[in-house]
Amino acid sequence: MEARVSDSLVVDTFRMRLADIADVDLSQLHALSIAVGWPHRAEDWRFLLDIGRGFAALDEIDRVLGSAMWFPHGDDFATIGMVITSPRLQTNGAAQWLMRKLISGEFGKRRLRLNATRAAYRLYLSLGFSPRATVYQCQGDARPMPNAPHIPAGLTLRELSPADLDQMTALDAPAFAAARPLHLARLFEESVSYGLFRGQNLRAFSMCRRFGRGHVIGPVTALNEEEAIAVLHPHVTAHAGTFLRLDTHFKTGTFANFVQQCGLPVFDTVTTMTLGEHADYGPSEDGEAMVFTLASQSMG
Ligand SMILES: CC(C)(COP(=O)(O)OP(=O)(O)OC[C@H]1O[C@@H](n2cnc3c(N)ncnc32)[C@H](O)[C@@H]1OP(=O)(O)O)[C@@H](O)C(=O)NCCC(=O)NCCS
Numbered sequence: 001m002e003a004r005v006s007d008s009l010v011v012d013t014f015r016m017r018l019a020d021i022a023d024v025d026l027s028q029l030h031a032l033s034i035a036v037g038w039p040h041r042a043e044d045w046r047f048l049l050d051i052g053r054g055f056a057a058l059d060e061i062d063r064v065l066g067s068a069m070w071f072p073h074g075d076d077f078a079t080i081g082m083v084i085t086s087p088r089l090q091t092n093g094a095a096q097w098l099m100r101k102l103i104s105g106e107f108g109k110r111r112l113r114l115n116a117t118r119a120a121y122r123l124y125l126s127l128g129f130s131p132r133a134t135v136y137q138c139q140g141d142a143r144p145m146p147n148a149p150h151i152p153a154g155l156t157l158r159e160l161s162p163a164d165l166d167q168m169t170a171l172d173a174p175a176f177a178a179a180r181p182l183h184l185a186r187l188f189e190e191s192v193s194y195g196l197f198r199g200q201n202l203r204a205f206s207m208c209r210r211f212g213r214g215h216v217i218g219p220v221t222a223l224n225e226e227e228a229i230a231v232l233h234p235h236v237t238a239h240a241g242t243f244l245r246l247d248t249h250f251k252t253g254t255f256a257n258f259v260q261q262c263g264l265p266v267f268d269t270v271t272t273m274t275l276g277e278h279a280d281y282g283p284s285e286d287g288e289a290m291v292f293t294l295a296s297q298s299m300g
Pocket residue numbers: 036082083084085086089090091092093094095096097115116117118119120122123126
């Protein structure tokens with residue numbers, strides 16, 4: 001990536017300059033995401049600002065016209081998200097400028113991953129990202145499930161406590177292709193979490209937190225589909241009749257069927273894209289844990 005990207009850009013009649021996103025008024029960022037139809041609440045932005053970094057594009061009178069964020073996971077990996085330009089300025093090169101600024105900056109040699117909307121797909125291709133997998137954004141009013149799914153013999157399901165975070169991180173790291181202890185710890189504070197154990201050993205976990213129009217279930221990490229369903233089910237039951245969302249790489253199979261039965265049809269798709277990373281997504285054949293639902297499209 002080239003080293004020098006200009007600190008300002010003239011788009012239409014606007015001269016835009018960059019600001020640290022941490023210094024920008026939250027209500028303006030919230031207005032920006034509402035303008036492109038995204039469901040984030042101010043609290044959702046606050047959470048992302050707490051764990052991520054990035055830029056906002058401001059005009060001469062400090063109105064926010066764009067944003068781009070990244071979320072470090074240790075020293076060698078990051079996800080990118082919240083890339084938005086104001087609708088009245090789109091297709092004028094603003095997102096390209098923001099992304100080049102981001103990528104030429106602080107990343108160093110980090111592997112990068114993001115989830116691209118259709119509108120952003122070409123932008124990321126032009127920056128060298130490769131498409132890896134489709135993400136199915138499933139959402140709707142959750143249906144009460146009359147029967148609890150079968151829990152395999154010898155396994156116990158219970159609500160998780162902070163003492164379980166080390167095991168959650170260890171189970172999740174190979175599945176996510178990066179250890180994310182800080183993100184899991186912050187998510188845990190916002191979430192109700194369940195785990196499936198054989199004896200003292202964690203085999204699957206799920207988190208569910210407030211987001212957007214209702215609640216989101218993610219991440220869910222598990223060794224197989226049956227156990228992923230076992231940890232998903234308590235959240236669906238808890239939120240039956242209300243808006244629930246999850247983002248998954250699984251399109252078919254037992255887990256995907258269960259999600260449909262829960263009243264969460266596919267609402268949209270995005271594409272997981274990577275730069276410098278060759279992780280696999282979706283079903284694993286070697287008995288390792290898999291990420292069944294994302295924490296969010298921005299956090300991966
Ligand atoms: C995606 C988005 C950030 C692009 O912003 P932008 O300022 O219009 O992007 P740019 O003008 O820099 O264009 C970058 C590339 O994307 C293409 N592009 C822009 N909008 C597009 C659209 N709606 N559909 C298809 N391609 C589009 C441009 O043609 C350009 O491609 P090129 O370099 O081959 O010419 C903007 O449309 C947006 O905020 N959308 C809603 C939120 C969103 O989807 N964010 C992406 C999250 S991953």
